[in-house]
Amino acid sequence: MEEKTLPRILGFLCKWCSSTGADLAGVSRLKMPASLIPIRVMCSSRVNPIFVLKAFLGGADGVLVSGCHPGDCHYQSGNYYTRRRFAVTKKIFEELGLDTNRIRLSWISASEGQRFVNVVTEFTENLKKVGKNPVKAEVFL
């Protein structure tokens, strides 16, 4: 029953760290809300801002972009670009009155299973507070 009331989060996880971090959380049997639908990408910089928008307008309650900590990118500098792109997306959200609580950028390394759990749990709790994404009911998008 809890599933139905949980917010839905679409997560873009970098293959080299965040996704492995998520796996670590799993094998370590850490508990977290089943709110995240993960999509593995080769690097967080693969995430075109359009992906975030599509997820948001598709009705996702939250969108998580997650990659290696700055300086640790498998491809040297991918995540620095991710941060810039995310900043642009966030500015657009702010300027157009869209809820910035629904998008989040988190750095999670392969060894940070616990941090992955914390991020997902915290994001889920926040989203519970802000409620369902109103976009879900819109038909004229």
Add this chain to the structure above:
Amino acid sequence: MKGKIIPLKDNLNNTIKEVIKSLLEKGCFDAILVPNRVPSGESFTYLLINDQDFLESCTPLPPIMPIQGARALRNLTRRGKTSLKVLCVMRPCEIRAAIELSKLRQVELENISFMSIDCPGALVTKDYIDKPKDSDILYEEVLDQWTSEHLRPTCNTCVNFSYENTPSDIHIGIIGQQKNHILLLPISDKGNALLGKIDIQCSDEISSWQTNVKEILQKKTDQRNNSFSELQNKTAGAENLDNLFSDCINCHNCMRVCPICYCRQCFFESSDEVRIEAENYFIKAQNKGGIKFPANTILFHLGRISHMALSCVNCGACEDGCPMDVPVAQIFSYIGDTVQKMFDYIPGKDRNEPIPILTYKEDELHEYEDSKGQ
């Protein structure tokens, strides 16, 4: 043919809506594709609806056609058939465009049914958006007169405004009737079965409506002939084409709003046309002393005509979407008429008749080949 006369329920759109609603209610369809007013009120868009409440706010015959219905259907079924049984409530030209697109494999007609409505034409979208309220009143007048200077120019010269040449399933006759009733006509066997399911027996005489249709058809044919003879003088020769298209700013809007132009990447936006060596431009400029930028606007229009004139249904979307009011639709309609006549082809009329350019006969068109050559 017989039909069913249905008395008007406060207004035309509401009466049609009742029919659609009962079709959805009886489970004849899973969803209805029908125009709806946008929330801000000054325009319309197609909605695919499976809910009675949303149907309540639909407008089966909106005063404007900002989006050609075939484009909406293309959006839905370009990648394959839909498993939903869908009723598309559209103007005749939209249905004909959808049929053409199905021949071009851009629309999948399985599970799709059509309801057409006698079409008085569509107002110019830009004008409507400026003054939606006044335009709504204006459209009431159009429904009386069946012609108006405020309509799209190609609507005034449209001869396929009723069920003829449009293979819909159910047609709604409103010409000369709209003051007190509408007419339901089963065009196909499917349409007949559908009306049966909502307990409508088609046994009413329709001759008075048919007379009205003929009368309007005569009027529109005259207007069409006049317009074509005018266009004949305007389009002939390079000089005239230069003048006609000189307003064009190469935004390619006509192409993108055209239901038939379906290429994802148009040749005129591809590397072939966009990535050209600078030298190339200079050589052309030196030949004539100078060239226009963007270059090749006339090539674009002639190229587009050569691609889709055979399937052009004269909906007028191109002209409606043109920010410069180039009379694209009128030109295309005139040229389209000429090439369609060559093959005795009416686009969208017959689902099974192939587009002439996609077929051939071994023994034809000899007047276009050189038989005297050595």
Add this chain to the structure above:
Amino acid sequence: MKSFKIPKSPDDTVKDILLFLLKNEKVGSIFALSKVHNNNHAYTLITDKELLSNITPTYPLMLANAGKMISRLTMIEAVKSPVAVVLRPCELRALFELVKLEQAKLDNLLFVSFTCGGVFPIKTKKDGLENKLKEYWENVKTGEDFQELRESCRICENFVPDNADIILQLAGNDTNTGTSVLIKTEKGAGFLEGIRDQFDEGSLESTTLDTIRGKRKERKQKTFADLKTEDFGIEGLINIFGRCINCHACSKACPACYCKLCYFESADSESDPSTFEIELKKRKAIRLPADTVFYHLGRLTHVGFTCVGCGMCSDVCPTNIPVSTIFSKVSERIQKAFEYTPGKDLEEKVPMSIFEMKEFEDVED
């Protein structure tokens, strides 16, 4: 800064300069707005002196952003012999952005521009623009707000073409008795060597220009505040973009949108019927064709940092959506965040192509 005055109208002054350049074989061709068929105007690449009489470089109409047109010309290779290009400040800025994005090359281009009084919406053309010209030039002289101009021009603070080589002083200047020309760069001086025996001293800075800038800024702030974009939310966005017909004219006219195949026209943007069916189940109704708000937001993420506010997008919209005003406002915020002014400095990299090790700590966690 060297300057000189030619006792002629702005258009004739440009003609004089271009004729000098052509005659002395300093340039081989000219790129400028010209009168063409049917009393229309279009950008033209001219190699024949005779055709110079047709040019109308200061005619207040922008049918295409010249930056985009020069990008077409120089996309693959730089021009081999010098070309004098006459264009407006925002067009030059757009071109600079396109150069940074590797869509154009500047070699051998000499830029002639002017302090810009703005242009009319292209829709004005059909009501006849000629009878408005007198009033237009009067307003250019005084720098007063002219209601009939493009919204984007009325709120434009960047009407001085800082990066041009040769600059005509129009805004805030009386051009009835003649037009002042400033030679901004060394390059410009080289090209104009010999046009005069003696030059005056001139400056781009003046209190008049500051006043005009101030007025435009004030208008901009008011226009932006009136938009109330912060209150849009999804409902507001639907109200504004709901009448969009997915024609993508704004993208085709936009100098910053240079992709040959836009994502929103690619197969990637299409959905299987089953996707629509799932959405229909959830929402009970769906719009077809879909993706209007998505398209505009997506375009904002792509062009927000390079938007020069030329206003082409609003002008070509067949459903009168104020695209440009919204894009300018959102872009201003993005550009501020990156401390970036598009088209200002060729050396300054496009924000999306570089990064700092430490920045935007407020967006990450």
